[in-house]
Amino acid sequence: MSGKVKKCAGKEAFQRMNYLYQAANALVTENDSKYVASIHYINLMQSISKKTVQRMDIETKRTICKGCKTLLLAGVNCRVRMKKKRLRWICNLCGQTKTFDMNNRNYCPWQQNPESIVQIVDMGND
Ligand SMILES: [Zn+2]
Helix, strand or coil, rough: CCCCCCCHHHHHHHHHHHHHHHHHHHHHCHHHHHHHHHHHHHHHHHHHHHHHCCCCHHHHHEEEEECCCCCCCCCCEEEEEECCCEEEEEECCCCCECCCCCCCCCCCCCCCHHHHCCCCCCCCCC
């Protein structure tokens, strides 16, 4: 047995997911025709998350459309409606809606910096 143990696999995965998220974000904001690339990044991110069994940040998950996997940005590629204290996001691409109940959850602004995604998992020493 040698001392070669990959200690920071979890951290690397988080960093990659973080990077992909930011790239997807930048693409959606930049230009309509770049949705496809953005969706590709989100798909990559989800497969990294599955492969490495790292859970995606809840705030990150909230901004991904369940229908077409695009990154939802309010006012950019989705409409936001407020109804009976429920926030509904309607995807402009596929029409899928996401509902956030503002009553029972501590709602955080989604504009929150995705930097908070990076949580360094302490895997212990040797
Ligand atoms: Zn969609």
